[in-house]
Amino acid sequence: xxxxxxxxxxTMKKLFIAFAVIAFAAGCSSGDSNEAVTSGSYDRxxxxxxxxxxxxxxxxxxxxxxxxxxxxxxxxxxxxxxxxNLIALRASWLAAYKAYQYVxxxxxxxxxxxxxxxxxxxxxxxxxxxxxxxxxxxxxxxxPVQYAKQGFPALDFLINGxxxxxxxxxxxxxxxxxxxxxxxxxxxxxxxxxTTADAIVADWNGGYRAxxxxxxxxxxxxxxxxxxxxxxxxYEKDVRFPKLGVPAGLFSNGTTYPxxxxxxxxxxxxxxxxxxxxxxxxxxxxxxxxxxxxEGPGLKGYLDAVSAGGSTPLSGVINSKYAAAITAVxxxxxxxxxQITTDNTAAVNAxxxxxxxxxxxxxxxxxxxxxxxxxxxxDGD
Amino acid sequence: xxxxxxxxxxxTHAATLAFFRLAFxxxxxxxxxxxxxxxxxxxxxxxxxxxxTYYGFSWVKPYGVFTYAAFIVCGLSALMVAVGYKxxxxxxxxxxxxxxTELLDKTTYLNHYYxxxxxxxxxxxxxxxxxxxxxxxKNPNKAFTQIPRWTTDILKLLLAIVYFYAGxxxxxxxxxxxxxxxxxxLPGNADLPVIGPLLTKQWVAYTFSYAGAVYDLGIVFLxxxxxxxxxxxxxxxIFHILTKILFPIGIFPYVMIVASLLFFSAGFHxxxxxxxxxxxxxxxxxxxxxxxxxAANTPLYNFKIAxxxxxxxxxxxxxxxxxxxxxxxFWAEEGFRFSWRVMLMEKAGYAEFMVSDPVTGKGLTVDxxxxxxxxxxxxxxxxxxxxxxxxxxxxxxxxxxxxHDPEVRVSSYVALNGRLSTLYIDPNVNxxxxxxSFLHKTWILPFRDTIKGF
Numbered sequence: 001x002x003x004x005x006x007x008x009x010x011t012m013k014k015l016f017i018a019f020a021v022i023a024f025a026a027g028c029s030s031g032d033s034n035e036a037v038t039s040g041s042y043d044r045x046x047x048x049x050x051x052x053x054x055x056x057x058x059x060x061x062x063x064x065x066x067x068x069x070x071x072x073x074x075x076x077x078x079x080x081x082x083x084x085n086l087i088a089l090r091a092s093w094l095a096a097y098k099a100y101q102y103v104x105x106x107x108x109x110x111x112x113x114x115x116x117x118x119x120x121x122x123x124x125x126x127x128x129x130x131x132x133x134x135x136x137x138x139x140x141x142x143x144p145v146q147y148a149k150q151g152f153p154a155l156d157f158l159i160n161g162x163x164x165x166x167x168x169x170x171x172x173x174x175x176x177x178x179x180x181x182x183x184x185x186x187x188x189x190x191x192x193x194x195t196t197a198d199a200i201v202a203d204w205n206g207g208y209r210a211x212x213x214x215x216x217x218x219x220x221x222x223x224x225x226x227x228x229x230x231x232x233x234x235y236e237k238d239v240r241f242p243k244l245g246v247p248a249g250l251f252s253n254g255t256t257y258p259x260x261x262x263x264x265x266x267x268x269x270x271x272x273x274x275x276x277x278x279x280x281x282x283x284x285x286x287x288x289x290x291x292x293x294x295e296g297p298g299l300k301g302y303l304d305a306v307s308a309g310g311s312t313p314l315s316g317v318i319n320s321k322y323a324a325a326i327t328a329v330x331x332x333x334x335x336x337x338x339q340i341t342t343d344n345t346a347a348v349n350a351x352x353x354x355x356x357x358x359x360x361x362x363x364x365x366x367x368x369x370x371x372x373x374x375x376x377x378x379d380g381d
Numbered sequence: 382x383x384x385x386x387x388x389x390x391x392x393t394h395a396a397t398l399a400f401f402r403l404a405f406x407x408x409x410x411x412x413x414x415x416x417x418x419x420x421x422x423x424x425x426x427x428x429x430x431x432x433x434t435y436y437g438f439s440w441v442k443p444y445g446v447f448t449y450a451a452f453i454v455c456g457l458s459a460l461m462v463a464v465g466y467k468x469x470x471x472x473x474x475x476x477x478x479x480x481x482t483e484l485l486d487k488t489t490y491l492n493h494y495y496x497x498x499x500x501x502x503x504x505x506x507x508x509x510x511x512x513x514x515x516x517x518x519k520n521p522n523k524a525f526t527q528i529p530r531w532t533t534d535i536l537k538l539l540l541a542i543v544y545f546y547a548g549x550x551x552x553x554x555x556x557x558x559x560x561x562x563x564x565x566x567l568p569g570n571a572d573l574p575v576i577g578p579l580l581t582k583q584w585v586a587y588t589f590s591y592a593g594a595v596y597d598l599g600i601v602f603l604x605x606x607x608x609x610x611x612x613x614x615x616x617x618x619i620f621h622i623l624t625k626i627l628f629p630i631g632i633f634p635y636v637m638i639v640a641s642l643l644f645f646s647a648g649f650h651x652x653x654x655x656x657x658x659x660x661x662x663x664x665x666x667x668x669x670x671x672x673x674x675x676a677a678n679t680p681l682y683n684f685k686i687a688x689x690x691x692x693x694x695x696x697x698x699x700x701x702x703x704x705x706x707x708x709x710x711f712w713a714e715e716g717f718r719f720s721w722r723v724m725l726m727e728k729a730g731y732a733e734f735m736v737s738d739p740v741t742g743k744g745l746t747v748d749x750x751x752x753x754x755x756x757x758x759x760x761x762x763x764x765x766x767x768x769x770x771x772x773x774x775x776x777x778x779x780x781x782x783x784x785h786d787p788e789v790r791v792s793s794y795v796a797l798n799g800r801l802s803t804l805y806i807d808p809n810v811n812x813x814x815x816x817x818s819f820l821h822k823t824w825i826l827p828f829r830d831t832i833k834g835f
Contacts, residue, residue: 042568044571044572216572217572218569218570218571218572241748245746249745250745250746251745251746251747251748252745253738253743253744253745253784254741254742254743254744254745255743306565306568308799309801310799312801314801317801355733358731359731359794359802360801360802362729362731363729363730363731363762363794363795363796363802364796364801364802366729367565367727367728367729367796367799367802368565368796368799370565370566370568370569370727371569373755373759
């Protein structure tokens with residue numbers, strides 16, 4: 001009786017094997033005759049290698065170099081606080097800040113582990129908190145509670161916002177009763193930026209590159225999915241939202257916040273930083289080599305490989321949306337804060353153009369590439 | 382009529398239904414344990430500040446940590462169903478608690494959860510404890526070897542509806558002409574060993590599309606006939622294992638594989654149950670004297686038959702309700718759920734809400750992550766009833782914050798099966814003033830393409 005059942009199960013197993021063999025044989029035999037119609041396929045290893053070698057590692061290396069320069073200028077300035085050295089420090093601060101716009105996208109590996117974004121570019125900065133930290137001398141910058149009191153926005157306050165003239169600012173580092181505290185704080189903030197940058201570059205140059213490239217799985221935890229999600233998150237949550245949306249009052253019942261723009265104290269670079277971030281995002285989308293500017297493996301190539309959008313290539317649509325966003329932002333005042341105060345309608349219009357990119361990357365692109373959105377892991381049917 | 386009478390008086394061995402009861406109960410138990418162990422109760426039902434409810438069921442709410450109690454009762458009653466202990470009570474408890482948890486938030490809607498509710502509802506009326514159960518062991522008066530045939534056939538019919546309707550739904554131009562959405566989905570598994578590289582090929586997407594449709598439409602017939610039954614079962618196993626490998630669909634493949642064993646002859650089920658009894662040293666005698674549970678000709682029994690017949694008719698008709706709506710079903714999703722439309726679409730959207738105060742003229746853009754989990758936001762962004770319910774929530778929320786009868790508008794884009802995204806909801810309509818109903822939602826913008834088929 002039992003034997004009979006087993007015999008049947010055995011037959012089933014044979015059927016299964018037979019089916020698998022037929023399917024496999026069918027696949028192999030017609031595979032070569034199929035003139036490599038690999039529409040839908042994209043070499044994930046090549047994609048990840050391209051991202052790592054052409055974009056991410058060079059961008060972080062460049063950022064590290066700029067941070068090193070910033071670190072040197074900080075040392076010079078704190079040793080000899082003069083207006084001349086302040087101006088030099090300011091220039092290196094801006095250069096490093098601009099370089100940061102190209103690495104803020106890549107919140108993966110060490111960057112994510114060390115909270116690169118949170119500890120480098122939370123704005124508006126907590127000026128009162130910084131002053132209190134300097135007064136007490138009692139702070140540990142690695143604590144999350146200190147995130148809004150460090151990074152480039154904190155430096156912005158410390159080198160651009162302490163007074164209305166350069167002399168007034170320098171006086172905080174010379175004649176002020178807490179001059180030592182101010183010097184130490186600037187040094188600490190820059191040291192923390194540098195420690196993080198150094199650790200990230202070292203990790204990529206160490207074993208992480210290989211780990212990253214090998215992680216070709218298509219699940220949410222795969223490197224392609226994570227990097228793409230970071231790319232979208234960066235543009236939506238770290239560019240569109242804080243740099244333009246919040247200051248222009250889109251999320252606050254019409255109340256504008258001209259004081260919440262990036263680099264508020266420097267005044268005239270908020271548009272430039274926003275443009276850099278949009279360009280960094282577009283360059284990443286196109287797979288543009290950070291050093292040579294040549295296009296390599298990237299999301300654009302991936303979309304084209306799966307013929308996304310059909311007769312209206314999605315990659316073209318997305319690039320036109322980026323172009324429109326850049327044009328709209330270019331039309332604004334260099335000082336976004338001033339733009340919002342004088343003519344917020346233009347800022348809102350620019351925001352709407354910036355927003356269009358989100359729709360086509362987050363909806364159409366993820367859809368076409370079948371990349372799941374982060375943190376959505378319930379069952380499907 | 383006479384045929385029906387005669388049919389209702391035919392009998393089958395009770396082992397088939399008992400086998401199904403055991404298998405179903407055990408699978409549900411492990412399904413619930415799995416669900417709890419993933420922390421999904423907290424994540425899906427307790428953490429979110431807002432829940433998307435089914436129309437008419439907004440009164441079904443989670444009760445904080447007590448929501449766990451519902452799941453625990455659900456799991457325990459599934460176990461009781463499996464062993465056939467206080468069967469009627471336990472299957473009712475199971476149906477109620479399971480359906481309660483499903484009604485909490487339609488974000489987590491899955492056709493196979495609905496299937497479980499439908500099956501467990503039908504099982505309330507079936508003598509599934511007549512054989513190989515604690516109830517039958519404790520009270521030999523309740524033990525029978527023969528039960529009315531319809532009590533087993535009804536489950537086969539419900540299963541057949543799922544397959545056949547899922548097959549019908551695949552007969553559309555997106556699925557058959559464009560091989561969508563498989564053309565998008567399959568390459569996502571290109572890193573699988575052996576079959577991975579094949580999955581990127583167009584012809585494979587077409588083969589899978591057609592094979593899937595033919596499988597769904599034909600599998601029940603293969604299972605019905607004795608000569609093709611083992612072939613049918615082999616296909617069931619291959620099909621569901623494949624879907625399990627390719628897509629994240631939880632325990633559903635196993636449920637379907639085991640459910641398809643219903644179609645086997647009673648001899649098979651007797652053997653399996655006998656084997657289990659031997660293994661666990663249960664006091665079970667498969668060759669016990671035959672006892673027939675005679676179909677009673679009481680008004681109550683006849684009412685039960687009529688009621689279940691109506692239930693089946695409803696199951697047959699309900700999936701076609703989409704015919705009453707003017708717009709493309711995949712686009713507007715009016716009549717999409719509860720219709721066995723399984724894995725038919727790759728659809729995603731983006732919805733940004735603007736809330737404004739008509740008195741002050743001020744307004745704001747909503748940061749969805751303040752109110753919704755990423756999962757909820759994803760589901761909301763392409764389903765009109767979600768968008769409407771959320772708009773009403775935003776209206777109430779911002780009114781409580783001091784706005785005067787706020788107006789809620791949405792900028793919403795949706796992409797379907799590889800088409801470029803287009804504007805989805807009329808951006809000029811104040812959704813706060815639109816009511817949910819079974820009527821067509823006129824503010825869904827038209828689909829700029831056609832999909833022909835079921």
